[in-house]
Amino acid sequence: MIEFHKDQTRCGFVAIIGAPNAGKSTLVNFMVGVKVSIVTHKVQTTRTRIRAITTVEQTQIIFVDTPGIFAPRRRLDRAMVNAAWGGAADADAIILLVDAPLFAEALKPSPSARARVSREDTLKIIDGLEKSHRKAILAFNKIDALPREILLELVDTLKDEDRFSDIFLISAEKGDGVSDLKTHLAGLMPKGPWLYAEDQLADLPLRMLASEITREKLMVRVHQELPYVTTVETERWTEKKDGSVRMEQVIYVERDSQKSILLGKGGRTIKEIGQQARVDMEKSFDRRVHLFLFVKVRGKWLDDPQRYQEMGLDFPSA
Template sequence: MTTDTTETTRAGFVALIGAPNAGKSTLLNQLVGQKVAIVTHKAQTTRARIRGITMEGNSQIVFVDTPGIFTPKRRLDRAMVAAAWGGAEEADATALIVDAKRTSPEHEGFQAILASLQDAKMPLVLVLNKVDEAPKERLMQLAAVANEAVPFAHTFMISALSGSGVDDLRTCLAEMMPEGPYLYPEDQVADLSQRVLAAEITREKLFLRLHEELPYATTVETEAWEPRKDGSVKISQVIYVERDGQKGIVLGKGGATVKDIGEAARKDIEEALGIRAHLFLFVKVRENWADDPERYRMMGLDYPGRA
C-alpha cells in the first residue's frame, strides 16, 4: 500500500492481551489479513510475543499477540505470563480481548485482569469477542463491569473468526498510534523469521493432532533451511519431547502420526510463506527442555528463576 507522503505518518504498538483461548491469535490474523499466529482450540497455544504488522491509512500498527494470562504453575508458564504483561507495558495501546461466549462478569480470571489494568499508563480498549455466540444481556453486563473497573477509551464487540467489527477496531487503533515514521517496511506483515514461523506452524499441527497434555510437552525447532535450485526449500525440523514414551505417540504406528502432522504443516507453510517446501520432521527426546535457558531464548522468552 502506498501512502500520501504529505500526510503525517503514525506508527506504534498495540498489545493484544487476555485469558487463554480468548481469540487473540485469530484476531491478530484478521487484523493483519493473513496467518502470522497459530490458532488451535487448546488454551495456552501462544508461547511468545508474536508481532503482526498492518497499514491502515497513514498509520502502521504493530500488533503484539501475547500468551494468555493465567495462573502460572510451571517455569514455562511463568515466562509466558511475564511475556504477556511485558508486551502490554511496552505498547502504545493495549486491547483486552474477552471471550464473551464463556466469560461471566464475575469470572475470577476476568476480574483479576481488570484489577491488574487499573493503574495502566497506556490507552486501553475493551474488545468483546465471539459476540455472535453470546447473549446480548451478558455482553451488556461484561461491558458495564469492565468499564466501571477500568477507564477503557473504547469498547468494541466483534467476531474475530468472521471478521465482524474488526475493520472498525483497526481504524480506531490506527488513530490512537503516535505520530512518527514507520517502524517496518510497508509490505511487511510479521516480525518473525521464516524459520520461526515454519516451526510455529508445525507446532500448531501438533496441538491439533495430539491430545491431553502431550502437546504442552513438545516444542519444535527448525534446524535447517536449504534453498534448492528449482526455487523450493528443504526444511528440516526437530520435534522435541520430554520422555521416550512421548516419542512413540508423536511418531504413531509406522510413523503415520508424524507423517500426517508434516503434510498438514507443509501445506500451511507453503501458503503462509509463498514457497514450495519439502518438510522433514524428526522426533527426539530432550528431557527437561522446558528448564533449558536456550529453549527460552529461541522462543523469545526471558528465562525465569525458580519460584
C-alpha cells in the same frame, strides 16, 4: 473522523492481551489479513510475542500478539506470562480481549471450571492494569456465539471499570466490529515514521513461523496425550535450485513414552502432522517445501535456557 495530513505519518504498537484462548491470535491475523500467528481451540497456544503489521492510510499499526495471561505454575508458564506483560508495557495502546460467551457462562449459577478460570484470569489482568496504571480498550470477542441481550448484560458488568477507555464488541473470526476497532486504534497512534516497509506483514523469522506451523498441527493432533510438553525448532533450512526449500525440524519431548505417542503406529501420527504442516507452509511461503521431522527426547527441556531462547522467550531464573 481522523484527519491525516499528507506528509504526516503515524506509527505505534498495539498489544493484545487476555486470558488464554480469548481469540487474540485470531484477531491479529484478521487485522493484518494473513495468518501470522497460530490458532487452536486449546489454551496456551501462543508462547511468545508476535508482531504483525498493518497500514491504514498514513498510519502503521504494529499489533503485538501475546501469550494468554493466567496463573503460572511451571517455568515456561512464567516466561509466557512475563512476555505478555512485557508486550503491554511497551505498547501505545492495549486491548484487553475477553471471550464473551465464556465470561457470560461464568456468571451463571454453576459454571464450568474452564469458564470460572477464564473469568478469574481476566479479572486478574484488570488488577494488573490497575497496578501498572495503564488503561486498556476492552473488547468482548466471539459475539457471533452469544445472543445480543446477554452481551449487553455483560457489558453492564464491566462498563464502570475505570481501567477501560472504550468498549468494543467484536467477532475476530467473522470480522464484525473489527474495522471500527482498527480505525479507532489508528487514531491513537503517535506521530512518527513507519518502522516497517508498507508490504511487511510480520516481524517473525521464517524459520520460527515454520516451527510454529508444525506446533499448531501438533497441538491439534496430539494435545490430549501430550499437553504442553513439546517444542519445535527449525534446525536446517536449505534453499534448493528449483526454488523449493528443504527443511529439517526437531520436535522435543521429555520422555520416550511421549516420543512413541508422537510417532504413532508405524510412524503414522508424525507423518500426518508433517503433511498438514507442509501444506500450510507451502501456502505461507508460496513455494514447495520438503519437510523432515525428527523427534528428540530431551528430559527437562522445560528447564533448558537454550530452548527458551529459540522460542523467543526470556528464561525466568526460578
